[in-house]
């Protein structure tokens with residue numbers, strides 16, 4: 588599934604898309620599964636609450652987080668052998684699994700301002716990796732991922748205030764003049780793998796009738812010794828937990844704010860140690 592071309596592209600750009608990792612029937616199953624879960628309950632991590640009458644589409648369909656802790660379908664997906672094979676090929680050894688998320692991103696929803704995942708996970712040494720499965724066709728209209736190619740070689744940047752009318756998180760990172768932000772067009776079943784230092788995010792879903800659902804796993808390099816408290820326990824790719832140290836300063840991946848929420852300026856003094864050790 589993973590080729591030498593994928594690995595080369597990943598090393599150069601900090602991300603790579605592997606096409607059709609999951610079949611149409613599997614994608615349909617995941618869409619139905621999470622839509623049913625969302626419609627029938629509230630779960631740990633529903634920090635913004637669920638309000639089906641809200642004018643904010645993200646309050647009608649808030650993201651789910653850490654589902655693998657209470658949902659076997661999510662756990663099994665997180666440690667799926669195909670994801671493991673791709674990440675092992677990219678990293679040179681098996682990763683550990685630390686987080687699942689489901690983004691519904693319905694029509695009209697805000698995106699998530701540009702950021703670096705290791706700002707939140709604080710993996711040391713090394714960095715984290717995301718596996719981002721498209722459950723819908725993703726394009727610029729419905730708020731596909733946006734990345735800054737090559738930014739995986741950057742340190743973790745200090746954050747600035749984000750535009751909370753366009754982002755459900757309040758912090759972003761400044762992009763140097765001349766750096767390209769590239770839209771990532773994906774088909775359902777494609778998986779994008781990306782490095783924890785890669786600057787990425789998404790713009791609003793400007794459609795009136797399309798979701799942009801995605802199932803996301805976060806992983807850490809198999810030689811990591813520390814990760815932020817929010818991500819414990821880390822799991823081996825056979826699902827068994829392991830003991831890692833707590834990295835200071837870690838936090839939940841992107842903290843929700845209202846559209847008119849007070850800006851929250853966070854400054855990172857965090858330095859990535861050897862983020863390219865495996866590249």
Ligand SMILES: O=C(O)CCC(=O)C(=O)O
Pocket residue numbers: 690698699704717719731732787788789801803840
């Ligand atoms: O799906 C998005 O819009 C953003 C996801 C993201 O930032 C992540 O998976 O780290």
